[in-house]
Amino acid sequence: MTILQDIKEELQSLANSETARHSQRFFKTGKDEYGEGDIFLGIRVPVIRKLAKKYSQLSLTNIRSLLKSKFHEQRLLAIIMLVNLYKITDKQTQKDIFTIYINNTKYINNWDLVDISAASIVGAYLDDKNKRLLYDFSDSDDLWQRRISIISTYYFIRNNDFTDCLKLSKHLLNDPHDLIHKAVGWMLREVGKRNQSIEEAFLDKYASRMPRTMLRYALEKFPADTRKSYMAMKHRLTAHES
Numbered sequence: 001m002t003i004l005q006d007i008k009e010e011l012q013s014l015a016n017s018e019t020a021r022h023s024q025r026f027f028k029t030g031k032d033e034y035g036e037g038d039i040f041l042g043i044r045v046p047v048i049r050k051l052a053k054k055y056s057q058l059s060l061t062n063i064r065s066l067l068k069s070k071f072h073e074q075r076l077l078a079i080i081m082l083v084n085l086y087k088i089t090d091k092q093t094q095k096d097i098f099t100i101y102i103n104n105t106k107y108i109n110n111w112d113l114v115d116i117s118a119a120s121i122v123g124a125y126l127d128d129k130n131k132r133l134l135y136d137f138s139d140s141d142d143l144w145q146r147r148i149s150i151i152s153t154y155y156f157i158r159n160n161d162f163t164d165c166l167k168l169s170k171h172l173l174n175d176p177h178d179l180i181h182k183a184v185g186w187m188l189r190e191v192g193k194r195n196q197s198i199e200e201a202f203l204d205k206y207a208s209r210m211p212r213t214m215l216r217y218a219l220e221k222f223p224a225d226t227r228k229s230y231m232a233m234k235h236r237l238t239a240h241e242s
Contacts, residue, residue: 003062004058004065007055011041011043011074014043014047015042015043017042018042019042019044020040020041023072024038027040027072027110027112034110034143034179035109038072039070040073043073045076048073048076048080049080052077052081052084053084056085060085060096060100063078063100064078064100064104066078066081067082067104067108068104072110075109075113076112076113079108079113079117080117083121086120086121086125094124094125097121097125098122102133106142108144108148109144111179111183113144114144114151118151118154119152119158122134122148122152123152123156126152127155127159134153135149135168135171138168138171146172146177147179147180149172150165150169150184151183153187160194162194165187165188165191166191166202169187173206175211181211181217182217185210185213185214185216185217185218188202188203188214189217189218189220189221192218192222199218203218208234212234
């Protein structure tokens with residue numbers, strides 16, 4: 001038996017049908033929902049993290065194989081392994097991890113998989129490089145590539161570099177999907193935590209055009225009166241258009 005088979009059998013042994021049913025509802029796996037068709041074993045994230053440490057020596061070839069699994073938790077395990085390895089490895093292996101990631105985004109196909117990894121891999125790798133990929137992803141028909149594009153900027157935000165977050169946020173203002181609205185609002189909120197005046201300057205320009213969910217997420221840390229003021233900008237435009 002190979003180590004990959006060992007891992008898959010251990011995951012199967014940890015499966016919980018009740019947890020799986022809850023996860024499939026929570027991650028919207030029904031027909032025409034964003035996670036349509038995804039299959040869960042029913043294993044909680046802390047358990048997956050422990051397994052990632054236990055099998056930390058797994059090869060990139062085997063991790064890539066796990067990433068292509070039909071089971072959500074196997075893909076999650078692969079993603080966590082890639083993130084963990086990226087932090088401690090050499091430049092060439094980091095490039096290999098980045099390449100595996102961007103070539104297999106069709107398997108990084110729910111918000112938890114994106115959010116746990118995009119900044120730590122894509123953002124980290126592109127930090128000192130051309131970021132054209134993020135703008136290409138922001139134009140993708142694939143929801144998860146668009147979410148990767150904005151969540152990746154969290155790495156830059158943590159280093160007080162807000163340029164790409166603001167450009168991508170503007171670009172994604174008219175995105176049709178609620179999960180992008182939430183992601184953009186979240187990243188703008190993170191900008192505001194570090195420099196509120198920069199977030200406010202963005203909101204002064206675009207609050208009236210922002211989807212309501214995006215705006216609410218962006219304003220979450222603001223004082224109540226400031227939130228009301230920006231939401232009123234949105235309300236006035238909506239009323240005028242109607």
